Amino acid sequence: MTSIKRKTHLFLLPILMACTLGLGIFSNSTPAVSQSAPPLNRDMAMRLAEINWPSSHTPAKADHFANNAILIATPCEKVWQHLIDASKWPQWYPNSRDVRIAEEATNVLREDSKFSWVTFDITIQSRVSEFVPNSRLAWFGTGEGVDAYHNWYLVPATEGCDVVTEEVLKGKGAVAMREQDPNGMHTAHQLWLTTLKTVSER
Secondary structure: OOOOOEOOOOOOOOOOOHHHOOOHHHOOOOOOOOOOOOHHHHHHHOOEOOOOOOHHHOHHHOOEEEEEEEEEOOOHHHHHHHHHOHHHHHHHOOOOEEEEEOOOOOOOOOOOOEEEEEEOOEEEEEEEEEEEOOOEEEEEEEEOOEEEEEEEEEEEEOOEEEEEEEEEEEOHHHHHHHHHOOOHHHHHHHHHHHHHHHHHOO
8 A cells, every 4th residue: 555645844754653553554664753752743744645624624723633543454344334333433432422413314424414422521513524435534523612623534455444534623622632631632533543443343
């Protein structure tokens, strides 16, 4: 899998740190990201050029940002089904609860779906803005003090599916989150990926 190129305008840092658990996209790259780098700078340096951002929510405008990735040993189609089945997120991702999709006829996310949920103890109102089956999922999210855009990018790999998730946060709540726990969003998103890997590989 060689089609993905990393952003290099901040630093020439071609692989994710060890907690990405062996993402196939970057397995042949060197050197590793310094663990001493500030979390925001580290994640900014590792973001993907292939991620689509609305002009209002680019990484350059972020008050907080996270980049996470993982290799899941199953086809992207199976991973995708767990991602869009948002009503079941709380069953396997502990940082989510009370997920409610506006469309009464479905429990899964679709193009332009609206949904509310609680994450980081904040009630978020979300709207799906990018929906490419088995490949791309993204949504806007607003809550008290935060204005977010969350991206998911799935790429078939020899050993399964490479999954990258990146999120831009803006607002006073985002600043507070960054200052109180600079690693908090990255850690929570890595947990999301790890639990997604577990449920998808069953």
